[in-house]
Amino acid sequence: MFLAKVIGTVWATRKDEQLHSFKMQFIQPINSHKKNVGTPIVAVDTVGAGVGETVFYITAAEAVIPLPVDMAPVDASIVGIVDRIDIQ
């Protein structure tokens, strides 16, 4: 799992038929000090995260598991919204 900040939304009507009810968000991966690392990617939002929120997401084929379909071409999905990060 990785941390990221939601920075935008992607609207797409023409897409794989399994994806019709999912919201796709732009996320910028960040480290635990909330600094940007790497380039933004697009992830399916399964928890209703809003733009500006800090979230954590999963990648690869496991990204399909939180979705209510058994098969979908998705390689990243947001699975949680972060309330607070405590680090020493």
Add this chain to the structure above:
Amino acid sequence: MILGKVVGTVWATRKDENLVGLSLQIVKHIDLDYKLKDQFVVAVDTVQAGVGDVVLVATGSSARQTVQTKNKPVDAVIMAVVDKLDVSE
């Protein structure tokens, strides 16, 4: 998923027989203000994207999770044509 733009097509007659009938498009990564980046990927097109379309590409084994690419040697698939991007940063 990666944000990209379809910049071309790959035609190959001698290939793995599982790939027969699949359209192979060249997709260049783009950044949030649509500027082309150097990286690109050859992806199977399952949504009839045309050259110049802004698309989303799923890579890795997730790319095999569509009806057309199930159990085929495919690690990148165009799974959406983007209508609109809202970016606030």
